[in-house]
Structure formats: C-alpha cells, structure tokens
Amino acid sequence: xxxxxxxxxVAQLRRVFCFWGLNMDKEFDLDTLAVRAGITRSQFNEHAxxxxxxxxxxxxxxxxxxxxxxxxxxxxxxxxxxNPTVSMLQERLAALEGGEACIATASGMAAILSxxxxxxxxxxxxVASQGxxxxxxxxxxxxxxxFGVDTTFVASNAPAAFSAALRPQTKLVFIETPxxxxxxxxxxxxxxxxAHAGGALLAVDNCFCSPALQRPLALGADLVIHSATxxxxxxxxVLGGAVVGRKELAEEVFKFLRxxxxxxxxxxxxxxxxxxxxxxxxxxAQSAAALELARWLEAQPQVARVYYPxxxxxxxxxxxxxxxxxGGAIVSFEVKGGREEAWRxxxxxxxxSITANLGDTKSTITHPASTTHGRISAEARAASGIRDSLLRxxxxxxxxxxxxxxxxxxxxxx
Numbered sequence: 001x002x003x004x005x006x007x008x009x010v011a012q013l014r015r016v017f018c019f020w021g022l023n024m025d026k027e028f029d030l031d032t033l034a035v036r037a038g039i040t041r042s043q044f045n046e047h048a049x050x051x052x053x054x055x056x057x058x059x060x061x062x063x064x065x066x067x068x069x070x071x072x073x074x075x076x077x078x079x080x081x082x083n084p085t086v087s088m089l090q091e092r093l094a095a096l097e098g099g100e101a102c103i104a105t106a107s108g109m110a111a112i113l114s115x116x117x118x119x120x121x122x123x124x125x126x127v128a129s130q131g132x133x134x135x136x137x138x139x140x141x142x143x144x145x146x147f148g149v150d151t152t153f154v155a156s157n158a159p160a161a162f163s164a165a166l167r168p169q170t171k172l173v174f175i176e177t178p179x180x181x182x183x184x185x186x187x188x189x190x191x192x193x194x195a196h197a198g199g200a201l202l203a204v205d206n207c208f209c210s211p212a213l214q215r216p217l218a219l220g221a222d223l224v225i226h227s228a229t230x231x232x233x234x235x236x237x238v239l240g241g242a243v244v245g246r247k248e249l250a251e252e253v254f255k256f257l258r259x260x261x262x263x264x265x266x267x268x269x270x271x272x273x274x275x276x277x278x279x280x281x282x283x284x285a286q287s288a289a290a291l292e293l294a295r296w297l298e299a300q301p302q303v304a305r306v307y308y309p310x311x312x313x314x315x316x317x318x319x320x321x322x323x324x325x326x327g328g329a330i331v332s333f334e335v336k337g338g339r340e341e342a343w344r345x346x347x348x349x350x351x352x353s354i355t356a357n358l359g360d361t362k363s364t365i366t367h368p369a370s371t372t373h374g375r376i377s378a379e380a381r382a383a384s385g386i387r388d389s390l391l392r393x394x395x396x397x398x399x400x401x402x403x404x405x406x407x408x409x410x411x412x413x414x
Contacts, residue, residue: 108227230359
C-alpha cells in the first residue's frame, strides 16, 4: 500500500494497521506491540521495516518545501530531525512505554541532555538521586551547573528526603530505578506525588528494566529516559537513546533536537527496532539467569554482599516486586577485600567480557569505581556507595553454570 504525501506518521500507522484488519484502539499486549507497533510501508509493500538511508527529502515544489519547513504540512524534511525509520522506532517505543510520544536521540546521555535543555533554563533546579550513573552525575553536577542549572543529590531513596530537597525553583526530579550499579529501587508512584506537589516533573531512567519489566508512566512519572544502547538493542551493536512522555513535553524535546542535532542515525534506529522484537523474551530469560547467579554469589564465602532486587536480602525487594515484573539482569556484588581482590577476579574471567556496556546477550563484568564512575570524585563515589570492592555483572544468555564457573575461578584467588 502507498503512503499518502504529507500524511502524519501517526495517521500512517493507524491506516496501515486498519489495512491489516487490526484496530489500534485495542490494547495489544507488549509482545505484539514490540513486533508490530510503528510499522509504515512504502509503495513497495515490504514486510520488514525499511531502512531509509537519506540525509534529506525531495519536495514536489517550492510551496511544499516552505510548508514542510514551517510545519504547516506534515512530512519528512531533513535527516537531522525527521526520518521514516526513526519515526517507526519512536512510535514503537512510545507504544511499549504507554506514552503519547517519543523522541529518539543519539545516545542515552543525549536523551538526558536534550530533556534538561528543552525543559529547563538558568536559575532552575534539579533534584536527583545520589546513586545515578556516573556520566549523569557529571552532566548535572559539573556541566549544567556552569549554565546556571543547579542540582541537589539526595543520598536516600525515601520520598521524604526528596521532598525536603525541593525548592521553589525545582523543575525536575530525576531518578534511575534500579540504579546503576547498586540496583537501588525507588518508589516511582510516591516520588511522582512528591515532584508534582512541588510543581516539578518526574523523569525516570528505565534503562535497567526496559518496558518489558517496568512502565514508569503508568506509575505517575512524566518522562521515561532510555539508553537504547542497552536492552532495547540487546546485542551491543549500536548507540541510541530516547525520551518518552506526554506529547507537549516531547514537542519541547523535539525543538531542541531539531536545532542542536543530538540525533539518532536511521541505521541505529533500524537495529534497535529489530532488537525490540525480542525484548520481553530476552528480559525474561536474562532476569531468571541473574536471579540464579545472585543466589549462588550470596553463598560464596569470598563475597561480602550481593545487590540484586530479586533477592529477599535486597533492602527494596518488596517494592521491586510490586513495581517490576522481575529483578532485571544486573547483579552487583562486593568481594571481601578491595580493588586488588576485585581486579584479580575480573582478570581471571575467560568467558565473561570485560567491558562497561550492559544489556547485551553476552555477559559483561566491570569494576565501577575505575570505569563507569571513575571520573567522579572519590567523595562522590563514597556518597554513592561505590566501593573499590564492588563489581557489576550484566547477565546475558549464556549457561548460568558456565558463568558460575568463570566467576569461581576468580573467587578462588581471593
């Protein structure tokens, strides 16, 4: 079937689904949305999602070009801010998260930066959890502060602590749940009430769970942030990010992206689209494997502590089980000793990849204090609970027995 010139992408989506005999007003299950949502077809009626590698789009005449650039007519204009493949990814991820709109970006950090630049200005204030990703800490505390946006980092996950940190200038409350790397879980619904009572928005980095395990918008969050590099792609191939939320908020993010250009490439968007098709299956399998590995690690005498929301020993286990469908695929643990012992274990691995990325089908291991959180100060690491003895394993799809054997080799050296 042929797409109509100038037709709004959402209208295209609905028309294509009607052509297939599907009613888009029906609430489809996540597995169906992950495979079907967002598809538009060209005049060639291809079955798979098309990859549109083009920097620009041709207009019928000068008047149409002017109308497209001004926004009077819907349609694709220029690759920095509009592309059919990217639109398909945005529609699909919005459907999975239950959001009205999605803006895809070049990376997860680009999504966070775009959100702040679009929705805040000098003199305004952010309240963020202390344990957020190291690069996000640097962005909030080191870069945005130079432009007049101040951040208060809250060391507790208690909603009352966030409420106490609010100011009249606070416009954004930002959390990761579970956090990276200590898997601290935050009460999204309670923090949404806190943020809204203070006149602020709540943004949730949903990287560790993805919409397969957790949907923050349904719990009251205003925005969901993704590093699509992680579980949305799922195979460690490309970089990408996204912001999902209400249409009016997404439009502001789009304005920033159109001008500043932290845009995702069509190729990366296409790869992530294909990754989304297996998202729930992967998350279920990797979460189950992570729980098994976490239980095994808790029983090892060389391990001082295990951080995994699916374990009853996790301080927010009950909250995680209410808020999430599973514990996720990240297991962090502290060895007895310090950096020397932790590095000894890392260096002894032969199967698990030594890399800081996560969300891959291949399991990875990293030492957060010297990698993901290595650029923040020692004081900031200590405040975040990132000790030299801490290791983070992102569990993939290998045999759990093989992962245990790989870690046991290093544990025997401690």
